[in-house]
Amino acid sequence: MVALLLGAVIIALAQKSVTAPAEAYSSLFRGAFGDPSAWSNTLARAMPLLLTGAAVFVALAAGLFNIGAEGQLSVGGLAAAVVGITFKSLPAPLLLGLSLLAAMAAGAAWGYLPAYLKVKRGAHEVITAILLNYVAQNTTRYLATGPLREPGGAAGQTAEVGATLSRLSPNYDLHWGLVIAAVAVALTAVALRRTVWGYETRAVGQGPGAAEAAGISVARVQINAMLISGALAGLAGAVVILGEVPFRRFPSDFYGSGYGFDGLAAALLAGGSAWALFPAALLFGGLASGAEQMTFDVGTPKQIVSVVQAILIIAVAARLVVRRPGNRPVSHTPGSEVIPPSVAAPEPGSL
Amino acid sequence: MNELLAAAIRQWVPLAFAATGGVVSERSGVVNIALEGMMLAGAFASVSAASATGNTLLGLLAGLLAGALVGLLHAVITQALRVPHILSGVGINLGMLGLTTYALRLYEGGGLESAATLSYPVMAAAAALAVGLTTLVLARTPLGLRLRACGENPGAARTAGVSVTRVRYGAVVASGALAGLGGVALALTTLGVFTENMTAGRGYVALAAVIFGRWNPLGAAATAFFFALGDAVQIALQTAGLGGRIPPDFLSLLPYVLTLIALGTIRSRNIAPAALGDPSV
Numbered sequence A: 001m002v003a004l005l006l007g008a009v010i011i012a013l014a015q016k017s018v019t020a021p022a023e024a025y026s027s028l029f030r031g032a033f034g035d036p037s038a039w040s041n042t043l044a045r046a047m048p049l050l051l052t053g054a055a056v057f058v059a060l061a062a063g064l065f066n067i068g069a070e071g072q073l074s075v076g077g078l079a080a081a082v083v084g085i086t087f088k089s090l091p092a093p094l095l096l097g098l099s100l101l102a103a104m105a106a107g108a109a110w111g112y113l114p115a116y117l118k119v120k121r122g123a124h125e126v127i128t129a130i131l132l133n134y135v136a137q138n139t140t141r142y143l144a145t146g147p148l149r150e151p152g153g154a155a156g157q158t159a160e161v162g163a164t165l166s167r168l169s170p171n172y173d174l175h176w177g178l179v180i181a182a183v184a185v186a187l188t189a190v191a192l193r194r195t196v197w198g199y200e201t202r203a204v205g206q207g208p209g210a211a212e213a214a215g216i217s218v219a220r221v222q223i224n225a226m227l228i229s230g231a232l233a234g235l236a237g238a239v240v241i242l243g244e245v246p247f248r249r250f251p252s253d254f255y256g257s258g259y260g261f262d263g264l265a266a267a268l269l270a271g272g273s274a275w276a277l278f279p280a281a282l283l284f285g286g287l288a289s290g291a292e293q294m295t296f297d298v299g300t301p302k303q304i305v306s307v308v309q310a311i312l313i314i315a316v317a318a319r320l321v322v323r324r325p326g327n328r329p330v331s332h333t334p335g336s337e338v339i340p341p342s343v344a345a346p347e348p349g350s351l
Numbered sequence B: 001m002n003e004l005l006a007a008a009i010r011q012w013v014p015l016a017f018a019a020t021g022g023v024v025s026e027r028s029g030v031v032n033i034a035l036e037g038m039m040l041a042g043a044f045a046s047v048s049a050a051s052a053t054g055n056t057l058l059g060l061l062a063g064l065l066a067g068a069l070v071g072l073l074h075a076v077i078t079q080a081l082r083v084p085h086i087l088s089g090v091g092i093n094l095g096m097l098g099l100t101t102y103a104l105r106l107y108e109g110g111g112l113e114s115a116a117t118l119s120y121p122v123m124a125a126a127a128a129l130a131v132g133l134t135t136l137v138l139a140r141t142p143l144g145l146r147l148r149a150c151g152e153n154p155g156a157a158r159t160a161g162v163s164v165t166r167v168r169y170g171a172v173v174a175s176g177a178l179a180g181l182g183g184v185a186l187a188l189t190t191l192g193v194f195t196e197n198m199t200a201g202r203g204y205v206a207l208a209a210v211i212f213g214r215w216n217p218l219g220a221a222a223t224a225f226f227f228a229l230g231d232a233v234q235i236a237l238q239t240a241g242l243g244g245r246i247p248p249d250f251l252s253l254l255p256y257v258l259t260l261i262a263l264g265t266i267r268s269r270n271i272a273p274a275a276l277g278d279p280s281v
Helices: A002-015 A020-033 A036-061 A069-086 A092-121 A125-145 A177-194 A196-206 A208-213 A218-243 A259-270 A274-298 A304-323 B002-027 B035-053 B056-080 B085-106 B120-140 B142-152 B154-159 B164-188 B202-212 B217-239 B254-265
Strands: none
Touching: A002 A020, A002 A304, A020 A036, A020 A274, A036 A069, A036 A092, A036 A177, A036 A196, A036 A218, A036 A259, A036 A274, A069 A092, A069 A125, A069 A218, A069 A259, A092 A125, A092 A218, A092 B254, A125 B202, A125 B254, A177 A196, A177 A218, A177 A274, A196 A208, A196 A218, A208 A218, A218 A259, A259 A274, A259 A304, A259 B085, A274 A304, A304 B085, B002 B035, B002 B120, B002 B142, B002 B164, B002 B202, B002 B217, B035 B056, B035 B085, B035 B164, B035 B202, B056 B085, B056 B164, B120 B142, B120 B164, B120 B217, B142 B154, B142 B164, B154 B164, B164 B202, B202 B217, B202 B254, B217 B254
């Protein structure tokens, strides 16, 4: 609410009109939830956010802030496309499975690097992951415009993949990726609550010192969490490439889709429960699909939505800190159940 | 060779301003990954003001002020609202990218350009001056001592009668002003154009320079020069026609990869301010 209000103030000031925010928001809402096709757009946008949200969520649970989801998503999408193009002769279900696996492996590898640098060298994962995002952006762009470009095809994209995720209904753009994403979120939620792995991960996230003292290897748990986190983000890249209609080939500007960063916002909004990723992803999916409508209808640039998201992230974090009962200004980190210690109070020397 | 050096200095100036700002903020105990958003705000405000008034000095002031304002925002969010510093930084960077791009799109034709530009040797001298002055203030003045105390042992500083909150507010606002000047140097010195996401990660590279430079303005500036030289070599290789053999996308990776290698090869645990990221007020 606060975020939307502040966004309205910005729109009113920038466009020098009191009615501009109302027009912009009503158009935004129509574009997000106004009719079945708006809902379909919103769900299509929310689908990758479920996966990138789950990716960031798993890392957060282990006390790591995975700001690299966007990069992991890009390399995952590229890996899915490469496999989908190279092994076109394989039967479609097998090819599809291989593509998804390749995407998860690529994303996991990209997530492993910041975890390794943190655990072995003490470099903060936020900085290294941001740098790796740039590396992913440049590398995928180079490959899609250069060596992997479709011979004789349009500039800046690869050839079409051999097997795609089929649609759930012929009338809308929703496809099986939505099911994959929902299952992945449910599995994440259950695994974090009900398995030994989940227990160890949460123990490390809530207190690495205590976890280490209890015999849990913090380094191992954090590396595993980032491998899984990267795999989920990579999978998000694959379902977008293999499912969405404008894609099915890897475009050179795939990095920058914003799915990784929106997933980050969704995970923060979800707070302590992975199930809350569903409404959070729906909200950000709605904001994204509504923003397009808003730009189209009233010309308000869609980037205002990033501002609303930023305010939302900070407002949620502030509320977590302020509301906690018995919150005393000691070095114990408030809100640490959701906000990992490495973010709340980074180890000296890492940032 | 001279051209290479000139190009390196050109790349160095924005980084040096931002890295110096990063040192000031982090030595007071406030993690500052918001440098990126501060630079972006400074870059946008400077070109916007200079194109509206035709006066580069006003542009420079606007950039400085915009950076300081973003600094104030970071200070309020981290100190008054006690949001973890990194989250505040992530939010600010996302918000500033959105806000500047939004504002850019509202300009006629979607372009923002200023005919008048600042001379870049002057900005380079100013950057060197900022590095020198910050070193002096941090090392030799009571203010610098208080600021460092807040970053090393806020409890002791408080006992000695220093208002930790006030010092940190001041440090983060100053940090924003410096990073804002970095944005000015980026946007208003050469072409006088603001483009979408024009900082392109320089704030993060500057922060890496702070870490690698051991939270010392001179060290940070020297590291920033090393990164700038990498960038200059990449530009020189591209213009020298190697673009055909080495793809430009790979060459532009050079600064990021260098930074990653730098971060991967040092362990700096015992050099950082002891209370960096300290959430207490």
